[in-house]
Amino acid sequence: MKLLIVDDHDIVRQGVRRLLSILPDSEVSEAGTVEEGFDAYMREKPAVVVLDINLAGGSGLELLTRLRSADHDVRVVMFSMHADPAYANRALRSGALAFVGKSASADELIEAVKSASAGRRYIDKRLASDMVLNPVEGDPLQSLTNRETEILRLLGEGKSLNEIANTFGIAYKTVANTCTRLKEKLGVERTADLIRISLERITPRAPG
Known part of the structure; x- marks a missing residue:
């Protein structure tokens, strides 16, 4: 399974790469900017993109929109320190299949990638609880x-x-x-x- 990590921090990409490499038959590639991420996706067509919100040359949300315009079937896991219900709701509305905060466990990121690869939604447990307690309607x-x-x-x-x-x-x-x-x-x-x-x-x- 081809996977693409798009994050502007080398240390985060390296850590996520090591984590995702435990998945069977995984091939993990990396990008650090909006343009690198878009080009890597179009070139490699990975099964799942793990995408940060903070990126050089723009934002992950804008890259998500570009990817969706280029390939409506793109499967994206947003992986961000911005673990806020408003951000998660925006990402899901923009086409992400999953949202995991960077404070979540490694197991949750693995589960999010597996869910996204199968076309299922996933939100990390802590954020899902926050979304129930703090609904964003009318925000x-x-x-x-x-x-x-x-x-x-x-x-x-x-x-x-x-x-x-x-x-x-x-x-x-x-x-x-x-x-x-x-x-x-x-x-x-x-x-x-x-x-x-x-x-x-x-x-x-x-x-x-």
């Missing part, structure tokens, strides 16, 4: 596009508008206009409020 974050969500996340990480523009290869004005739309959608007036929302809902906190 204004769900009205955001994938690009808007990623810009909001980067604001919470302390990135300037110029840095965000460079991350996505877009104009500063495009980012500024997106921030204006974010304020309208989330009912706030200041960029500081966007940063607060990002810190509360999107940007993962360091453990401890």
